[in-house]
Amino acid sequence: MHDLHKALADIGSIRQQLAAGTMFRGFGPTVIATTGVLAFVTAGAQSFWLDDPGREPLAFLAGWAVTAVVAAGLIGAEMVARTRRHHSGLADAMIVNAIAQFLPAGAAGAAIALVLLRFAPEALWMLPGLWQILVSLGLFAAVRSLPRTVALAAAWYFVTGIGVLMLSSQTQMLSPWAMGIPFAVGQLLLAAILHIAFGESDGES
DSSP, rough: HHHHHHHHHHHHHHHHHHTTSSOOOOOOOOHHHHHHHHHHHHHHHHHHHHHHHHOOOHHHHHHHHHHHHHHHHHHHHHHHHHHHHHHGGGGGHHHHHHHHHHHHHHHHHHHHHHHHOOOOGGGGGGGGHHHHHHHHHHHHHHHHGSTTHHHHHHHHHHHHHHHHHHHHHHHOOOOOOHHHHHHHHHHHHHHHHHHHOOOOOHHHH
């Protein structure tokens, strides 16, 4: 029985190593681009409905939380389908690896938002820039299992995150467009990178 358990553990370890060394094809360009459009629409809606997001931080955060959940749901559903199609027996290990790469940045973003909302609401203007930097770190962490050109999208989010922090520090006001424009452009850029890297037929197959 001990030998059987050891053999199963060895097989699991081998599968994890294979998954770690295989390019992940679970992200589809069309859905990634759709999340960029969704970010732009959310920014437009908030700029229309919220006269001063700084005075309604819960509405601002709720809008982007809903957007993030919808985007994650769309990406996750397609990720599962594409991974099972492209990676077959390694699908589960590949999905776990992908989630593990992005989960720390996502958890950090949620935690920072809650801490600022509860203890330093006057500093909420920093959130758009901080979130973009965290997305950048998540993408840089995922470069080892994605096309290397994904680093361009990661660099975009890092530069825009720093830029948004610098610009927002002048007014210290929450701006929906400080989220919407960088994320719209960043997701469209990422979609283009995946489309080119995976090939036209593979991108939607």
